[in-house]
Amino acid sequence: MFTIIDLVQPQTLDEAYRFLMLRKNNAILGGCAFLKMGSKKIGTAIELSKLNLNYINETGEYIEIGALTTLRDIEINPILSERFDGVLTSAVENIIGIQFRNVVNIGAAVFSKYGFSDVITALLALDTEVELYKAGRMPLNEFLKSPCEKDILTRIFIKKNATKALYKSFRNSSTDFSILNLTVSKLDNKWKIVVGARPNTAMIAIKASNLLSKEELSEILVEEVAQMVTEELTFGSNMRGSAEYRRTICKVLVKRAVMEVASCK
Numbered sequence: 001m002f003t004i005i006d007l008v009q010p011q012t013l014d015e016a017y018r019f020l021m022l023r024k025n026n027a028i029l030g031g032c033a034f035l036k037m038g039s040k041k042i043g044t045a046i047e048l049s050k051l052n053l054n055y056i057n058e059t060g061e062y063i064e065i066g067a068l069t070t071l072r073d074i075e076i077n078p079i080l081s082e083r084f085d086g087v088l089t090s091a092v093e094n095i096i097g098i099q100f101r102n103v104v105n106i107g108a109a110v111f112s113k114y115g116f117s118d119v120i121t122a123l124l125a126l127d128t129e130v131e132l133y134k135a136g137r138m139p140l141n142e143f144l145k146s147p148c149e150k151d152i153l154t155r156i157f158i159k160k161n162a163t164k165a166l167y168k169s170f171r172n173s174s175t176d177f178s179i180l181n182l183t184v185s186k187l188d189n190k191w192k193i194v195v196g197a198r199p200n201t202a203m204i205a206i207k208a209s210n211l212l213s214k215e216e217l218s219e220i221l222v223e224e225v226a227q228m229v230t231e232e233l234t235f236g237s238n239m240r241g242s243a244e245y246r247r248t249i250c251k252v253l254v255k256r257a258v259m260e261v262a263s264c265k
Contacts, residue, residue, distance in 0.1 A: 003041045003042065004042045004045045005041075005042065005043050005044065006043065006044045006045070007044070007045045007047060008044055008045070008046055008047070009047050009048075009049065009050050010046060010048070010050065010051070011050055011051075012051070013051060013133050013152060013154065016028070016046050016048060016051065016133075016152060017133050017134065017151075017152055019044055019046050020046055020150055020152065021150060022044065023043045023044065024043075025041060025042060025043040026042070026043050026044040026045075026046065027042045027043075027044075027045060027046065028046050028048065028108075028152060029045050029046060029047045029048070048067070048068060048152075049068065051068075052066070053066035053067045053068040053069075053107070053154065053155075054066050054068040054069050054070070054073070054105075055069065056069055056073065056074070056077045056079055056080065058079055058160070061159060061160060062157040062158060062159055062160060063079060063080070063083065063157070063158045063160060064155055064156070064157055065106060065155065065156040065157075065158070066107075066154075066155060067105065067106065067107025067108075067111075067152075067153050067154050067155060067156070068105045068107060069105060069106050069107075070101060070102055070103065070104060070105050070106070071092045071095060071100075071101040071104050071105070071106065071109070071119065072092075072098060072101040072102045074088055074089070074092055074106060074119070075089055075092045075093050075101060076089075077089075083158075083160070084126060084158075084163050084164070084165045084185070085164055085165055085166060087122050087125070087126070087165035087166065087167050087183060087185070088119070088122050088123070090122075090166075090167040091118045091119050091121065091122035091167045091181075091183070092118060092119055094118075094169070094171070094174050094175060095118060095175075096175050097175055106119060106156060107153045107154075107156075110123070110130060110140070110143075110153060110156065111151075111153040113144055113148070113201045114201070115196070115197060115198070115199045115200045115201050115202075116177045116178060116196075116197050116199060117196060117197075117201070117202065118167070118169065118178060118181050118196070118197075120140075120144070120196060120201065120202045121167070121181050121182060121183050121194050121195070121196035121197075121202040122165070122167050122183045122194075123140055123156070123158070124140055124141060124144070124183070124192075124194045124196075124202050124203075124204060125163075125165050125183035125184065125185040125192050125193075125194045125204075126158050126159070126163055126165065126185060127158065127159035127161060127163070127187075128140040128156065128157065128158050128159075129156070129157040129159075130143050130153055130155070130156055130157075131153070131154050131155040131156070131157065132151045132152065132153055132154065133151055133152040133153075133154055134149075134151045134152075135149070135151055137157070140156075141204060144201055144202070144203075161187055162187060162188075163185050163186065163187045164185065164186050164187075164261050165183055165184065165185035165186075165261065166183065166184050166185075166257050166260050166261050167181070167182075167183045168181065168182055168183075168184075168253045168256065168257050169181035169182075169197075170249045170253065172240065176240075177197070177240065178196070178197040179197065179240045179241045179245070179246065179249065180195070180196075180197050180198065180241075180246050180249045180250055180253065181195075181196045181197045181202075182194060182195045182196065182250065182253050182254065182257060183257075184254070184257035184258055184260075184261050185261070186261050186262070189213055190213050191209050191212040191213045191258075191261075192204060192209050193205045193208050193209045193212070193225070193229055193254060193257075193258075195229065195233055195250055195254075198233060198234065198235045198236060198246060199236055199238050199240070199246075200234070200236060203233055205228070205229040205232050205233055206232070207228060207232050208225045208226075208228040208229045208232055208254075211224070211225055211228060212225045212258065217258075217262055222254075222255050222258050222259060223255065225254065225258065226250075226251045226252075226254040226255045226258075227251060229250060229251070229254050230247040230250050230251050233250075235247050235250070
């Protein structure tokens with residue numbers, strides 16, 4: 001059980017950030033789904049529901065997603081289901097259950113850089129940027145590699161383009177956490193292979209993606225690329241599976257995903 005000493009609902013982001021920085025143990029509240037599993041003591045909990053950060057909008061070049069948008073909102077949103085072969089819908093639709101997805105928001109899921117995150121794996125395969133109150137706007141990949149610092153994730157931007165993408169995962173049961181997940185995407189001749197739940201935070205297999213982008217697609221190339229992914233990325237062991245088990249699964253899923261994306265019209 002977690003403990004909250006005080007709770008505030010700021011009217012502006014500037015006010016929210018000031019509260020966040022007042023004490024070391026002050027924290028932004030997301031959906032609180034994972035807080036319930038720990039024993040964290042929060043001095044001042046900052047609840048952002050009055051800041052109008054729950055939305056999915058199309059602008060000229062981007063799809064903008066507010067930080068308080070829930071995973072359920074993403075799952076059923078027609079804009080996202082029609083873009084990128086519905087990869088974001090596929091990535092979130094099996095996360096535990098509808099009640100859970102109704103409270104977990106995308107800002108907390110991304111900002112926390114969870115290793116088991118399905119949605120980070122999908123977002124990283126697209127042309128995605130995040131906006132932070134203090135640090136500003138940056139590519140998602142850059143944010144994931146940056147040190148963890150106190151800040152507020154406000155928006156996510158996904159560039160509207162013709163990217164074809166496919167999400168795959170391997171689980172013990174349909175609503176369990178992923179033992180391994182991945183997304184393969186293709187824009188023109190540029191491929192991107194992203195692997196998550198290794199069990200660390202999702203990463204792009206850069207060398208394998210570059211090889212796939214430069215060569216003519218063939219079964220031999222796909223086999224080589226899949227093997228390269230397992231050698232380029234690191235895999236670890238936990239209660240859900242060993243590192244070697246994850247490498248084996250990864251190789252199979254990469255081959256299947258690449259061939260399926262290649263066949264997309």
